[in-house]
Amino acid sequence: ETGVTQTPRHLVMGMTNKKSLKCEQHLGHNAMYWYKQSAKKPLELMFVYSLEERVENNSVPSRFSPECPNSSHLFLHLHTLQPEDSALYLCASSHSARDRANYGYTFGSGTRLTVV
């Protein structure tokens, strides 16, 4: 148990489906992140939330829609995805977006997404 819990661990969805990924942390962290890990590519930062406010969106297509209802929960809503969106989606948290340099991130185990 890393302190950051992601569900589901595995997800297979069709291109017309709508699904959501969930991330939960009870570490008292104020910042949460979504990363995408594709085969043979560096980890790509998708979204950053600090105190429930989205502070960064790194040119992510609108078919990915994040939601942060409180500092402990982060969602990634998915709709009309493409096969190239298949990847490991990692959630992370830190004490604050400002302090992440000092404390680093705590990562979840990820959701392995396959789009068919």
Next chain:
Amino acid sequence: AQKVTQAQTEISVVEKEDVTLDCVYETRDTTYYLFWYKQPPSGELVFLIRRNSFDEQNEISGRYSWNFQKSTSSFNFTITASQVVDSAVYFCALRLNLGSQGNLIFGKGTKLSVKP
């Protein structure tokens, strides 16, 4: 631009061998932070170490050691007497000191396989 290069895509060693994972970074900033993370097959990224740019002292933690050389912009990681449990993908990352902004920039990772 900032960049992290891990030139070794995959390394395979036999148990008890020493192995060094290379990391070269690029940045024009004078203040920055370097990280190593381990990603076992379970998926989560496990924080191993953080160094700031003002501290070039090498660090040893059990079988792990890190060699930070600003002159060559390298932050190499050595595992002494490797064990099968060390098998994982290892990521080197760079973060700039940009207050509330500034993300972890990851290398592509090095997959280490330790065979019995």
